[in-house]
Amino acid sequence: MSGGGTAPVVTARYVEHGMGMPISLALRGRHASDEEGRAAWDAVMAELRAADRMFSTYRADSVISRLGRGEVALADCPAEVAEVLALGEAAERDTGGAFAVRRCRPDGSVVLDPSGVVKGWAAERAAGALHALEGTDFCLSAGGDLVCRTLDPEAPPWRIGIEHPHDPLRLIAVVPVATGAVATSGSAHRGGHVVDARTGRVPEGIASVTVVAASLTVADIDATAAYALGRDAVRWLGTRPGRTGLVVWADGSAEPVRGGGTPVPAGG
Protein backbone atom coordinates (compact mmCIF):
# COMPACT_ATOMS: atom_id res chain seq x y z
CA MET A 1 0.00 0.00 0.00
CA SER A 2 1.06 3.58 -0.47
CA GLY A 3 2.08 5.79 2.37
CA GLY A 4 -1.12 7.82 2.19
CA GLY A 5 -1.87 10.02 5.12
CA THR A 6 1.64 11.32 5.66
CA ALA A 7 1.48 14.13 3.11
CA PRO A 8 -0.97 16.99 3.57
CA VAL A 9 -4.06 16.65 1.39
CA VAL A 10 -3.90 19.16 -1.42
CA THR A 11 -7.00 19.67 -3.54
CA ALA A 12 -6.47 20.79 -7.12
CA ARG A 13 -9.36 22.50 -8.88
CA TYR A 14 -10.32 22.72 -12.53
CA VAL A 15 -13.15 24.77 -14.07
CA GLU A 16 -14.47 25.07 -17.59
CA HIS A 17 -17.79 25.89 -19.18
CA GLY A 18 -19.59 23.34 -21.30
CA MET A 19 -23.21 22.38 -22.06
CA GLY A 20 -24.17 25.88 -20.89
CA MET A 21 -22.99 25.29 -17.36
CA PRO A 22 -19.83 25.43 -15.32
CA ILE A 23 -18.03 22.10 -14.94
CA SER A 24 -15.94 22.03 -11.77
CA LEU A 25 -13.54 19.32 -10.72
CA ALA A 26 -11.70 18.85 -7.45
CA LEU A 27 -8.92 16.25 -7.36
CA ARG A 28 -6.86 15.14 -4.39
CA GLY A 29 -4.15 12.50 -4.21
CA ARG A 30 -1.48 11.15 -6.51
CA HIS A 31 -2.59 12.65 -9.85
CA ALA A 32 -4.33 15.75 -8.47
CA SER A 33 -2.24 18.22 -10.41
CA ASP A 34 0.02 16.23 -12.72
CA GLU A 35 -0.20 15.56 -16.41
CA GLU A 36 -2.29 12.44 -15.96
CA GLY A 37 -4.82 14.36 -13.87
CA ARG A 38 -5.05 17.08 -16.48
CA ALA A 39 -5.46 14.53 -19.27
CA ALA A 40 -8.35 12.93 -17.37
CA TRP A 41 -9.94 16.37 -16.99
CA ASP A 42 -9.62 16.95 -20.75
CA ALA A 43 -11.26 13.57 -21.34
CA VAL A 44 -14.15 14.53 -19.03
CA MET A 45 -14.78 17.73 -20.98
CA ALA A 46 -14.56 15.95 -24.33
CA GLU A 47 -17.11 13.37 -23.16
CA LEU A 48 -19.51 16.06 -21.95
CA ARG A 49 -19.26 17.96 -25.22
CA ALA A 50 -19.97 14.77 -27.16
CA ALA A 51 -23.07 14.16 -25.05
CA ASP A 52 -24.18 17.73 -25.67
CA ARG A 53 -23.81 17.31 -29.42
CA MET A 54 -25.98 14.22 -29.22
CA PHE A 55 -28.68 15.34 -26.78
CA SER A 56 -28.94 19.12 -26.75
CA THR A 57 -32.48 20.24 -27.55
CA TYR A 58 -30.97 23.70 -28.12
CA ARG A 59 -29.07 22.41 -31.14
CA ALA A 60 -31.22 21.86 -34.20
CA ASP A 61 -28.60 19.45 -35.58
CA SER A 62 -28.32 17.23 -32.50
CA VAL A 63 -29.37 13.62 -32.90
CA ILE A 64 -32.17 14.08 -30.38
CA SER A 65 -33.57 17.12 -32.24
CA ARG A 66 -33.47 15.24 -35.51
CA LEU A 67 -35.12 12.21 -33.93
CA GLY A 68 -37.75 14.47 -32.42
CA ARG A 69 -38.55 15.87 -35.87
CA GLY A 70 -38.67 12.38 -37.32
CA GLU A 71 -35.73 13.07 -39.64
CA VAL A 72 -33.68 10.17 -38.37
CA ALA A 73 -34.81 6.71 -37.38
CA LEU A 74 -34.15 5.35 -33.95
CA ALA A 75 -32.31 2.43 -35.49
CA ASP A 76 -29.82 4.89 -36.99
CA CYS A 77 -29.21 6.70 -33.71
CA PRO A 78 -26.27 5.90 -31.46
CA ALA A 79 -27.00 3.28 -28.80
CA GLU A 80 -26.87 5.98 -26.13
CA VAL A 81 -30.18 7.38 -27.39
CA ALA A 82 -32.06 4.18 -26.55
CA GLU A 83 -30.36 4.05 -23.17
CA VAL A 84 -31.40 7.60 -22.28
CA LEU A 85 -34.96 7.16 -23.57
CA ALA A 86 -35.35 3.96 -21.58
CA LEU A 87 -34.13 5.67 -18.41
CA GLY A 88 -36.67 8.43 -19.01
CA GLU A 89 -39.45 5.91 -19.55
CA ALA A 90 -38.55 4.07 -16.35
CA ALA A 91 -38.75 7.36 -14.45
CA GLU A 92 -42.09 8.15 -16.07
CA ARG A 93 -43.42 4.80 -14.91
CA ASP A 94 -42.03 5.29 -11.39
CA THR A 95 -43.64 8.71 -10.98
CA GLY A 96 -47.05 7.96 -12.44
CA GLY A 97 -46.27 10.25 -15.36
CA ALA A 98 -45.11 13.36 -13.48
CA PHE A 99 -41.69 12.94 -15.07
CA ALA A 100 -41.66 12.53 -18.84
CA VAL A 101 -39.20 12.90 -21.69
CA ARG A 102 -42.02 13.82 -24.04
CA ARG A 103 -44.00 16.93 -23.35
CA CYS A 104 -47.23 18.04 -24.96
CA ARG A 105 -47.22 21.49 -26.46
CA PRO A 106 -50.39 23.58 -26.18
CA ASP A 107 -51.18 22.73 -29.82
CA GLY A 108 -51.16 19.03 -28.96
CA SER A 109 -47.87 18.18 -30.65
CA VAL A 110 -45.22 16.32 -28.73
CA VAL A 111 -41.70 17.49 -28.12
CA LEU A 112 -38.94 15.06 -27.22
CA ASP A 113 -36.82 16.51 -24.42
CA PRO A 114 -34.72 14.08 -22.38
CA SER A 115 -32.83 16.91 -20.62
CA GLY A 116 -34.08 15.65 -17.26
CA VAL A 117 -32.12 12.45 -17.84
CA VAL A 118 -29.13 13.59 -19.84
CA LYS A 119 -27.31 15.89 -17.45
CA GLY A 120 -26.65 13.40 -14.69
CA TRP A 121 -26.19 10.52 -17.10
CA ALA A 122 -23.61 12.45 -19.13
CA ALA A 123 -21.68 13.63 -16.07
CA GLU A 124 -21.58 10.13 -14.65
CA ARG A 125 -20.29 8.75 -17.95
CA ALA A 126 -17.73 11.53 -18.20
CA ALA A 127 -16.47 10.69 -14.72
CA GLY A 128 -15.31 7.37 -16.15
CA ALA A 129 -12.01 9.01 -17.10
CA LEU A 130 -11.48 9.97 -13.45
CA HIS A 131 -12.10 6.45 -12.16
CA ALA A 132 -8.97 5.40 -14.02
CA LEU A 133 -6.78 7.77 -11.96
CA GLU A 134 -4.96 5.61 -9.43
CA GLY A 135 -4.62 6.86 -5.89
CA THR A 136 -6.74 9.91 -6.65
CA ASP A 137 -10.05 11.05 -5.20
CA PHE A 138 -12.38 13.22 -7.23
CA CYS A 139 -15.47 15.36 -6.98
CA LEU A 140 -16.91 16.40 -10.35
CA SER A 141 -19.75 18.90 -10.61
CA ALA A 142 -21.71 19.49 -13.79
CA GLY A 143 -23.73 22.61 -13.08
CA GLY A 144 -24.50 21.64 -9.52
CA ASP A 145 -24.99 17.90 -10.01
CA LEU A 146 -22.00 16.00 -8.81
CA VAL A 147 -20.32 12.65 -8.53
CA CYS A 148 -17.46 11.90 -6.15
CA ARG A 149 -15.11 9.16 -5.06
CA THR A 150 -12.97 8.61 -2.01
CA LEU A 151 -10.62 5.62 -2.11
CA ASP A 152 -9.41 5.53 1.48
CA PRO A 153 -12.22 4.69 3.89
CA GLU A 154 -10.31 6.60 6.57
CA ALA A 155 -10.06 9.76 4.48
CA PRO A 156 -12.50 12.59 5.15
CA PRO A 157 -15.56 12.56 2.85
CA TRP A 158 -16.22 15.35 0.39
CA ARG A 159 -18.32 18.02 2.04
CA ILE A 160 -21.15 19.04 -0.23
CA GLY A 161 -23.03 22.26 0.35
CA ILE A 162 -26.64 22.44 -0.80
CA GLU A 163 -27.44 25.81 -2.31
CA HIS A 164 -30.37 27.77 -0.92
CA PRO A 165 -32.98 27.81 -3.72
CA HIS A 166 -33.86 31.42 -2.93
CA ASP A 167 -30.29 32.70 -2.71
CA PRO A 168 -27.40 31.16 -4.65
CA LEU A 169 -24.94 32.82 -2.28
CA ARG A 170 -26.25 30.91 0.73
CA LEU A 171 -26.18 27.30 1.79
CA ILE A 172 -29.24 25.67 3.27
CA ALA A 173 -27.63 22.36 4.24
CA VAL A 174 -24.44 20.33 4.15
CA VAL A 175 -24.06 16.63 3.39
CA PRO A 176 -20.84 14.61 3.59
CA VAL A 177 -20.37 12.11 0.74
CA ALA A 178 -17.33 9.85 0.45
CA THR A 179 -18.32 8.02 -2.73
CA GLY A 180 -21.64 8.72 -4.40
CA ALA A 181 -23.62 11.36 -6.22
CA VAL A 182 -25.66 14.45 -5.37
CA ALA A 183 -28.16 16.15 -7.67
CA THR A 184 -30.45 19.12 -7.13
CA SER A 185 -33.48 20.15 -9.16
CA GLY A 186 -35.41 23.36 -8.85
CA SER A 187 -37.20 26.08 -10.71
CA ALA A 188 -33.99 27.54 -12.09
CA HIS A 189 -32.81 24.28 -13.58
CA ARG A 190 -31.25 24.48 -17.02
CA GLY A 191 -33.67 23.49 -19.72
CA GLY A 192 -36.30 25.89 -18.55
CA HIS A 193 -38.79 25.14 -15.87
CA VAL A 194 -39.38 21.61 -14.77
CA VAL A 195 -43.05 20.86 -15.18
CA ASP A 196 -45.39 18.19 -13.92
CA ALA A 197 -45.91 16.32 -17.19
CA ARG A 198 -49.39 15.26 -16.09
CA THR A 199 -50.58 18.87 -16.01
CA GLY A 200 -47.93 20.77 -17.97
CA ARG A 201 -47.69 23.16 -15.05
CA VAL A 202 -44.80 24.17 -12.83
CA PRO A 203 -45.19 22.21 -9.58
CA GLU A 204 -46.52 24.20 -6.64
CA GLY A 205 -45.24 24.71 -3.15
CA ILE A 206 -41.76 23.39 -3.79
CA ALA A 207 -38.46 25.23 -4.28
CA SER A 208 -35.86 22.50 -4.75
CA VAL A 209 -35.10 18.81 -4.25
CA THR A 210 -31.65 17.37 -3.58
CA VAL A 211 -31.01 13.63 -3.83
CA VAL A 212 -27.94 11.67 -2.67
CA ALA A 213 -27.54 8.25 -4.30
CA ALA A 214 -24.92 5.81 -5.52
CA SER A 215 -25.39 6.82 -9.16
CA LEU A 216 -25.64 10.37 -10.50
CA THR A 217 -27.98 9.18 -13.25
CA VAL A 218 -30.34 7.93 -10.55
CA ALA A 219 -29.88 10.97 -8.28
CA ASP A 220 -30.57 13.43 -11.10
CA ILE A 221 -33.66 11.63 -12.36
CA ASP A 222 -35.05 11.25 -8.84
CA ALA A 223 -34.41 14.90 -7.97
CA THR A 224 -36.19 16.06 -11.13
CA ALA A 225 -39.02 13.58 -10.65
CA ALA A 226 -39.54 14.48 -6.98
CA TYR A 227 -39.53 18.18 -7.87
CA ALA A 228 -42.11 17.59 -10.59
CA LEU A 229 -44.31 15.88 -8.00
CA GLY A 230 -44.50 19.11 -5.98
CA ARG A 231 -46.17 18.64 -2.62
CA ASP A 232 -45.82 14.88 -3.02
CA ALA A 233 -42.02 15.09 -3.15
CA VAL A 234 -41.20 14.01 0.41
CA ARG A 235 -43.65 11.14 0.38
CA TRP A 236 -42.36 9.84 -2.95
CA LEU A 237 -38.68 10.26 -2.16
CA GLY A 238 -39.28 8.43 1.09
CA THR A 239 -40.22 5.34 -0.91
CA ARG A 240 -36.97 5.30 -2.89
CA PRO A 241 -34.44 2.91 -1.33
CA GLY A 242 -30.77 3.77 -1.14
CA ARG A 243 -31.22 7.53 -1.27
CA THR A 244 -31.18 10.41 1.13
CA GLY A 245 -32.29 13.87 0.22
CA LEU A 246 -33.52 17.31 1.10
CA VAL A 247 -36.79 18.90 0.02
CA VAL A 248 -36.97 22.68 0.30
CA TRP A 249 -40.48 24.13 0.22
CA ALA A 250 -41.48 27.41 -1.36
CA ASP A 251 -41.60 29.07 2.07
CA GLY A 252 -37.94 28.23 2.66
CA SER A 253 -38.50 25.42 5.16
CA ALA A 254 -36.59 22.21 4.49
CA GLU A 255 -37.11 18.52 5.19
CA PRO A 256 -34.32 15.95 5.14
CA VAL A 257 -35.58 12.62 3.79
CA ARG A 258 -34.24 9.10 4.08
CA GLY A 259 -35.41 6.97 1.18
CA GLY A 260 -37.01 3.69 2.07
CA GLY A 261 -37.57 4.97 5.58
CA THR A 262 -39.63 7.65 7.22
CA PRO A 263 -39.20 11.38 6.70
CA VAL A 264 -37.15 13.09 9.37
CA PRO A 265 -38.69 16.18 10.96
CA ALA A 266 -36.91 19.41 10.10
CA GLY A 267 -34.50 20.20 12.88
CA GLY A 268 -33.76 23.84 12.42
Next chain:
Amino acid sequence: MRRIVLWFMTTVTALVLLFGYSTSTSGPGAVGGSTVIASGDPVTGGTASASGTTVTGSVVQTRWGPVQVAVTVEGSVITDVSVLQYPTGNGKDQEINSYALPVLVSETLDAQNAGIDMVSGATVTSDGYVQSLQSALDQAGL
Protein backbone atom coordinates in the same frame (compact mmCIF):
# COMPACT_ATOMS: atom_id res chain seq x y z
CA MET B 1 -25.48 -8.31 -48.05
CA ARG B 2 -28.73 -10.10 -47.49
CA ARG B 3 -26.81 -12.82 -45.76
CA ILE B 4 -25.24 -10.36 -43.41
CA VAL B 5 -28.62 -8.88 -42.53
CA LEU B 6 -30.01 -12.33 -41.85
CA TRP B 7 -27.02 -13.21 -39.76
CA PHE B 8 -27.40 -9.96 -37.85
CA MET B 9 -31.09 -10.53 -37.22
CA THR B 10 -30.42 -14.01 -36.00
CA THR B 11 -27.79 -12.70 -33.66
CA VAL B 12 -30.09 -10.02 -32.35
CA THR B 13 -32.90 -12.51 -31.84
CA ALA B 14 -30.52 -14.76 -29.98
CA LEU B 15 -29.46 -11.86 -27.83
CA VAL B 16 -33.05 -10.96 -27.13
CA LEU B 17 -33.86 -14.54 -26.19
CA LEU B 18 -30.83 -14.64 -23.98
CA PHE B 19 -31.68 -11.46 -22.15
CA GLY B 20 -35.35 -12.24 -22.17
CA TYR B 21 -34.51 -15.36 -20.24
CA SER B 22 -32.15 -13.75 -17.78
CA THR B 23 -34.46 -10.84 -17.03
CA SER B 24 -37.51 -13.04 -16.62
CA THR B 25 -35.98 -14.39 -13.45
CA SER B 26 -34.96 -11.07 -12.04
CA GLY B 27 -38.14 -9.19 -11.39
CA PRO B 28 -40.62 -6.77 -12.92
CA GLY B 29 -38.06 -5.34 -15.31
CA ALA B 30 -38.63 -8.36 -17.53
CA VAL B 31 -42.00 -7.12 -18.76
CA GLY B 32 -42.02 -7.15 -22.50
CA GLY B 33 -38.84 -9.16 -22.82
CA SER B 34 -40.43 -11.81 -24.97
CA THR B 35 -42.61 -9.49 -27.02
CA VAL B 36 -39.48 -8.08 -28.58
CA ILE B 37 -39.17 -11.10 -30.80
CA ALA B 38 -42.53 -10.40 -32.37
CA SER B 39 -41.68 -6.81 -33.17
CA GLY B 40 -39.87 -7.82 -36.29
CA ASP B 41 -36.77 -6.55 -37.91
CA PRO B 42 -34.95 -4.60 -35.26
CA VAL B 43 -32.53 -3.02 -37.69
CA THR B 44 -34.58 -1.60 -40.50
CA GLY B 45 -37.62 -1.49 -38.18
CA GLY B 46 -40.75 0.29 -39.24
CA THR B 47 -44.30 -0.90 -39.03
CA ALA B 48 -46.79 1.56 -40.41
CA SER B 49 -50.21 1.72 -38.83
CA ALA B 50 -53.11 4.11 -38.44
CA SER B 51 -51.37 5.68 -35.46
CA GLY B 52 -48.09 6.38 -37.23
CA THR B 53 -44.86 4.58 -37.90
CA THR B 54 -43.22 2.63 -35.13
CA VAL B 55 -39.50 2.09 -35.30
CA THR B 56 -37.86 -0.43 -33.04
CA GLY B 57 -34.28 0.07 -31.99
CA SER B 58 -31.84 -2.73 -31.40
CA VAL B 59 -31.02 -4.08 -27.97
CA VAL B 60 -28.47 -1.93 -26.22
CA GLN B 61 -26.26 -3.06 -23.38
CA THR B 62 -26.12 -0.57 -20.52
CA ARG B 63 -24.84 -0.55 -16.98
CA TRP B 64 -28.38 -1.33 -15.94
CA GLY B 65 -28.82 -4.26 -18.27
CA PRO B 66 -30.17 -4.68 -21.79
CA VAL B 67 -32.43 -1.91 -23.08
CA GLN B 68 -34.62 -1.72 -26.15
CA VAL B 69 -37.00 1.05 -27.11
CA ALA B 70 -39.47 1.74 -29.89
CA VAL B 71 -40.48 5.17 -31.12
CA THR B 72 -43.72 6.01 -32.90
CA VAL B 73 -43.57 8.87 -35.36
CA GLU B 74 -46.67 10.51 -36.76
CA GLY B 75 -45.94 12.93 -39.56
CA SER B 76 -42.85 14.61 -38.22
CA VAL B 77 -43.46 14.32 -34.50
CA ILE B 78 -42.80 11.58 -32.02
CA THR B 79 -46.06 10.52 -30.46
CA ASP B 80 -44.89 7.62 -28.37
CA VAL B 81 -41.80 6.08 -26.89
CA SER B 82 -42.19 2.61 -25.52
CA VAL B 83 -39.61 0.52 -23.80
CA LEU B 84 -39.65 -3.12 -24.87
CA GLN B 85 -36.96 -4.02 -22.42
CA TYR B 86 -36.47 -1.96 -19.32
CA PRO B 87 -33.21 -1.78 -17.50
CA THR B 88 -33.74 -4.36 -14.78
CA GLY B 89 -33.03 -1.83 -12.11
CA ASN B 90 -29.89 -0.46 -10.64
CA GLY B 91 -28.12 -3.16 -8.67
CA LYS B 92 -26.84 -0.45 -6.42
CA ASP B 93 -30.38 0.14 -5.20
CA GLN B 94 -30.08 -3.02 -3.22
CA GLU B 95 -27.02 -1.77 -1.39
CA ILE B 96 -27.50 -0.84 2.20
CA ASN B 97 -28.06 2.87 2.38
CA SER B 98 -24.95 4.41 3.81
CA TYR B 99 -25.53 8.02 2.89
CA ALA B 100 -25.76 10.68 5.52
CA LEU B 101 -28.80 12.90 5.82
CA PRO B 102 -28.27 16.52 4.79
CA VAL B 103 -27.84 18.69 7.88
CA LEU B 104 -29.49 22.09 7.84
CA VAL B 105 -27.17 24.99 8.46
CA SER B 106 -27.63 28.44 9.92
CA GLU B 107 -28.41 31.31 7.59
CA THR B 108 -25.08 32.99 7.94
CA LEU B 109 -22.85 30.06 7.03
CA ASP B 110 -21.01 30.52 3.75
CA ALA B 111 -19.16 27.89 1.78
CA GLN B 112 -15.66 28.80 2.89
CA ASN B 113 -16.52 28.90 6.57
CA ALA B 114 -18.34 25.61 6.26
CA GLY B 115 -15.32 23.89 4.72
CA ILE B 116 -17.31 22.96 1.65
CA ASP B 117 -15.67 21.19 -1.30
CA MET B 118 -18.47 21.54 -3.86
CA VAL B 119 -21.96 23.00 -4.11
CA SER B 120 -25.05 21.21 -5.36
CA GLY B 121 -27.76 23.49 -6.64
CA ALA B 122 -30.34 24.02 -9.34
CA THR B 123 -29.21 27.49 -10.29
CA VAL B 124 -25.64 26.68 -11.25
CA THR B 125 -25.71 27.74 -14.89
CA SER B 126 -22.99 29.55 -16.78
CA ASP B 127 -25.00 32.77 -16.49
CA GLY B 128 -25.45 32.49 -12.77
CA TYR B 129 -22.04 31.08 -12.07
CA VAL B 130 -20.27 34.35 -11.35
CA GLN B 131 -22.70 35.04 -8.52
CA SER B 132 -22.47 31.61 -6.98
CA LEU B 133 -20.77 29.93 -4.09
CA GLN B 134 -19.28 27.39 -6.46
CA SER B 135 -17.49 30.21 -8.25
CA ALA B 136 -16.06 31.45 -4.95
CA LEU B 137 -14.86 27.95 -4.13
CA ASP B 138 -13.24 27.43 -7.52
CA GLN B 139 -11.44 30.76 -7.36
CA ALA B 140 -10.20 30.09 -3.86
CA GLY B 141 -8.72 26.82 -5.03
CA LEU B 142 -7.19 27.92 -8.32
